[in-house]
Amino acid sequence: MSTGVSPGMVYALVGNPNCGKTTLFNALTGLRQKVGNYPGVTIERKEGDCFSQHGVRLKLIDLPGSYSLNARSPDEAILRDVLLGRRSDTPRPQRIICVVDASNLERNLYLFTQVVELGLPVILVLNMVDVAESGGLRIDVPKLSERFGVPVVPMVASRKQGLVELKLAMSRADLPPPRALLDALPVPVRGALVRSREALAAAGVVSGTASPLEPLYLISGNDPTHYGIDAAALAIIRNARAQLEREIPGWEDRMVSARYDAIMAAMDEVLHRPATASATLTDRIDGLLLHRVWGWLALGGMLAFLFYLIFSAVEIPMNAIEDSFRWLSGKITSWMAPGDFRDLLTDGVISGVSGVLIFLPQILLLFFFIGLMEDTGYMARVAFLMDRIMSRVGLNGKSFLPILSSHACAVPGVMSARSIESPRDRLITILVAPLAACSARLPVYLLLIAAMVPTGAVPPLFKAGMMLGLYASGILAAFGFAWLFSSRILPGKPSPLILELPGYKMPAFSSILRQMWSRAWMFIRRAGTVIMGLSILLWAASTYPKLPTPAGQEPDKSAALAHSMAGRLGHFIEPVLRPMGADWKIGVGLVSSFAAREVFVSSMSVIYSVEEQDGDDDDTLRGRLRDRLRDEKRPDGSPVYTPALCVSLMIFFVFAMQCLSTIAVVRRETNSWKWALFQLAFMTGTGYLLAVAAWQTAQFLGL
Amino acid sequence: MEAGTSAVIRTLPEGLPSLARLREMGLLPGTRLTFVRRAPLGDPLEFMVRGALLSLRGTEASLITVEVQP
Numbered sequence: 073m074s075t076g077v078s079p080g081m082v083y084a085l086v087g088n089p090n091c092g093k094t095t096l097f098n099a100l101t102g103l104r105q106k107v108g109n110y111p112g113v114t115i116e117r118k119e120g121d122c123f124s125q126h127g128v129r130l131k132l133i134d135l136p137g138s139y140s141l142n143a144r145s146p147d148e149a150i151l152r153d154v155l156l157g158r159r160s161d162t163p164r165p166q167r168i169i170c171v172v173d174a175s176n177l178e179r180n181l182y183l184f185t186q187v188v189e190l191g192l193p194v195i196l197v198l199n200m201v202d203v204a205e206s207g208g209l210r211i212d213v214p215k216l217s218e219r220f221g222v223p224v225v226p227m228v229a230s231r232k233q234g235l236v237e238l239k240l241a242m243s244r245a246d247l248p249p250p251r252a253l254l255d256a257l258p259v260p261v262r263g264a265l266v267r268s269r270e271a272l273a274a275a276g277v278v279s280g281t282a283s284p285l286e287p288l289y290l291i292s293g294n295d296p297t298h299y300g301i302d303a304a305a306l307a308i309i310r311n312a313r314a315q316l317e318r319e320i321p322g323w324e325d326r327m328v329s330a331r332y333d334a335i336m337a338a339m340d341e342v343l344h345r346p347a348t349a350s351a352t353l354t355d356r357i358d359g360l361l362l363h364r365v366w367g368w369l370a371l372g373g374m375l376a377f378l379f380y381l382i383f384s385a386v387e388i389p390m391n392a393i394e395d396s397f398r399w400l401s402g403k404i405t406s407w408m409a410p411g412d413f414r415d416l417l418t419d420g421v422i423s424g425v426s427g428v429l430i431f432l433p434q435i436l437l438l439f440f441f442i443g444l445m446e447d448t449g450y451m452a453r454v455a456f457l458m459d460r461i462m463s464r465v466g467l468n469g470k471s472f473l474p475i476l477s478s479h480a481c482a483v484p485g486v487m488s489a490r491s492i493e494s495p496r497d498r499l500i501t502i503l504v505a506p507l508a509a510c511s512a513r514l515p516v517y518l519l520l521i522a523a524m525v526p527t528g529a530v531p532p533l534f535k536a537g538m539m540l541g542l543y544a545s546g547i548l549a550a551f552g553f554a555w556l557f558s559s560r561i562l563p564g565k566p567s568p569l570i571l572e573l574p575g576y577k578m579p580a581f582s583s584i585l586r587q588m589w590s591r592a593w594m595f596i597r598r599a600g601t602v603i604m605g606l607s608i609l610l611w612a613a614s615t616y617p618k619l620p621t622p623a624g625q626e627p628d629k630s631a632a633l634a635h636s637m638a639g640r641l642g643h644f645i646e647p648v649l650r651p652m653g654a655d656w657k658i659g660v661g662l663v664s665s666f667a668a669r670e671v672f673v674s675s676m677s678v679i680y681s682v683e684e685q686d687g688d689d690d691d692t693l694r695g696r697l698r699d700r701l702r703d704e705k706r707p708d709g710s711p712v713y714t715p716a717l718c719v720s721l722m723i724f725f726v727f728a729m730q731c732l733s734t735i736a737v738v739r740r741e742t743n744s745w746k747w748a749l750f751q752l753a754f755m756t757g758t759g760y761l762l763a764v765a766a767w768q769t770a771q772f773l774g775l
Numbered sequence: 776m777e778a779g780t781s782a783v784i785r786t787l788p789e790g791l792p793s794l795a796r797l798r799e800m801g802l803l804p805g806t807r808l809t810f811v812r813r814a815p816l817g818d819p820l821e822f823m824v825r826g827a828l829l830s831l832r833g834t835e836a837s838l839i840t841v842e843v844q845p
Contacts, residue, residue: 139796139799139800140796140799142795142799144792144795144796175826176825176826176827177826178801178825178826179800179801179824179825179826179827182799182800182801321789321790322789322790324795325789325790325795325798328795328798328799328803329798329803329804332801332803354828358811358812358828362812362814362815362821363815364815367815368815452830456814456819456821456830457814457815457816459814459818459819459830459832460814460816460817460818460819461816463818463832469819567793568793568831568832568834568835569819569830569831569832569835570796570797570800570829570830570831570835571819571829571830571831572800572827572828572829572830573821573828573829573830574828575828
């Protein structure tokens with residue numbers, strides 16, 4: 073005899089943003105979760121297994137946080153479509169756990185009033201009851217449960233308080249469907265919905281047994297995606313919408329009011345508010361962090377600390393990774409007989425893998441900080457502070473962090489643009505973020521500045537100023553293109569900013585670390601495979617065809633490179649490079665740097681036969697390469713690396729898209745090759761044209 | 776409005792998509808709100824509505840008429 077829940081029952085977790093839904097998902101599933109993407113869109117899809125109080129295995133789907141089922145963005149459309157069982161890739165949930173923030177009950181219950189109308193059994197979780205209690209709110213749980221006809225579980229998910237009670241509720245075999253609040257709807261709206269359901273059922277878009285409210289969520293709002301609905305059925309939806317609009321002008325607005333009226337009536341019975349509201353901890357912290365002086369200092373200080381960690385502390389693990397790969401490649405060199413296969417392993421595979429992993433410490437650190445800022449609630453404050461500046465170029469405050477993160481590495485920058493709801497703002501942010509001077513540009517800039525101005529000839533401050541100028545150019549370029557895209561290429565109204573500033577809370581480190589790792593792993597898997605493949609290809613291009621070497625003679629690496637495909641490619645593109653002042657040798661460096669910018673330095677060392685010696689560190693190697701560059705002469709005896717050439721190359725590096733990881737990630741995040749290739753074209757095209765303009769101007773002026 | 780003053784929403788234009796979401800977040804005629812602060816650069820504005828802190832730009836906020844309450 074079994075009285076418990078049947079195994080394999082599918083539960084969906086829904087709730088407003090910042091209600092602690094993900095913390096609850098982690099508490100329920102532990103490590104038994106699968107994180108992926110919904111096919112066709114880049115919205116995180118999280119599923120996991122959990123066990124009922126009696127050990128029955130249940131399935132749990134964590135759906136995107138939303139304020140409403142009237143979808144206005146792709147994530148909200150996913151929420152709606154999964155709940156309605158419209159997505160072929162996700163099983164329709166059989167039961168729903170609706171999480172609400174107990175300290176903000178009225179607003180959170182709005183989504184709940186929509187969810188109960190779907191006709192599925194619902195469990196209401198009152199999360200963060202500790203915060204509500206400390207604010208003096210008292211909630212009559214039995215009365216709330218009676219009023220809506222659903223089990224209500226008070227919880228503090230971050231401390232796993234109430235978890236057993238929730239699991240007990242989930243274990244019930246007889247969870248009743250909730251009392252739908254259909255009577256909250258104005259009568260004419262209800263009548264119109266019943267009629268449109270019939271039309272949609274006849275077209276096969278909804279099943280004949282669907283709740284009369286199912287068409288409501290299909291015909292309301294400015295839905296961006298109607299997943300799996302064909303054009304004919306879409307026309308029915310549009311007609312139904314137009315008809316409702318004609319018959320009952322402002323019907324959607326009236327429905328919202330009706331729902332809030334029902335919530336307010338319930339609150340009068342259930343919620344006891346304190347007579348006077350006292351200043352909360354959040355108020356006091358905001359008084360400081362959003363202050364016109366202290367707020368900026370705090371933001372600046374925090375970012376300075378973050379970038380200090382990225383550029384100095386992270387050196388240690390980065391060097392360790394580099395050293396261990398160097399060690400491995402040394403071991404392989406000594407174990408294996410010389411030959412192409414050995415070179416393939418050391419110069420192709422290992423250098424490809426290490427080229428990806430070398431940036432992993434930075435990427436992990438950035439993901440950690442982004443997670444920390446999101447989890448504590450500070451991220452929304454950064455958007456609040458920066459919105460004015462970002463709105464000048466047609467973006468919103470939420471675009472600030474992705475662009476800032478891109479100064480370390482564009483990969484986490486582009487991935488963190490996911491927090492921007494508006495698809496248009498998100499696309500523009502992704503397109504311009506890689507213009508920020510990422511850390512892979514740094515070694516190239518250092519080399520070119522060193523080659524351009526002799527040490528001692530100018531004060532060190534001059535070099536620092538040049539570096540600053542290069543960083544500033546990146547920021548200006550990002551803002552300039554954002555402005556151009558938002559006003560010319562992707563016109564359309566900038567979406568209004570509606571930003572909730574959630575109460576501050578202590579970060580849940582385990583979830584931050586888990587999210588950091590899952591994002592980083594996604595990068596390693598996706599970008600890693602592409603980069604590994606291309607770095608093998610690049611190795612082959614710079615190895616074959618081989619220059620015949622007389623027996624017993626050391627092969628001349630520089631000549632071999634010139635003879636290879638890469639060398640020939642350098643020669644082949646020389647006519648294109650000449651207008652920007654570059655020769656075929658630089659061409660080889662530029663071709664190879666399309667894998668990753670920092671490769672430019674190492675391939676220039678190969679071309680100019682600057683061999684690495686034992687005990688070399690990066691600085692001394694760069695120093696010898698710099699001296700070698702200064703000695704390089706054109707056939708007529710004039711130096712190659714004139715200041716004009718260095719500037720032309722710097723300009724190229726400021727703009728050009730030379731990073732396979734970023735291309736792979738942009739392709740993934742925009743879900744199209746179109747935007748990834750558009751970005752490659754506009755960035756590289758601008759870099760080339762401006763480099764040519766700089767070189768030609770210098771020639772004209774006789775510099 | 777000065778920081779710290781409370782007001783009751785009188786009217787919210789109907790049929791504007793940019794305001795539909797605000798409505799769903801509980802900004803309805805008759806709802807009480809408190810103006811908390813302006814961002815240091817002057818925009819956006821922060822309000823306390825139904826126990827939550829919400830921020831919107833002046834452009835959207837100016838569409839809403841309110842009656843200041845003592």
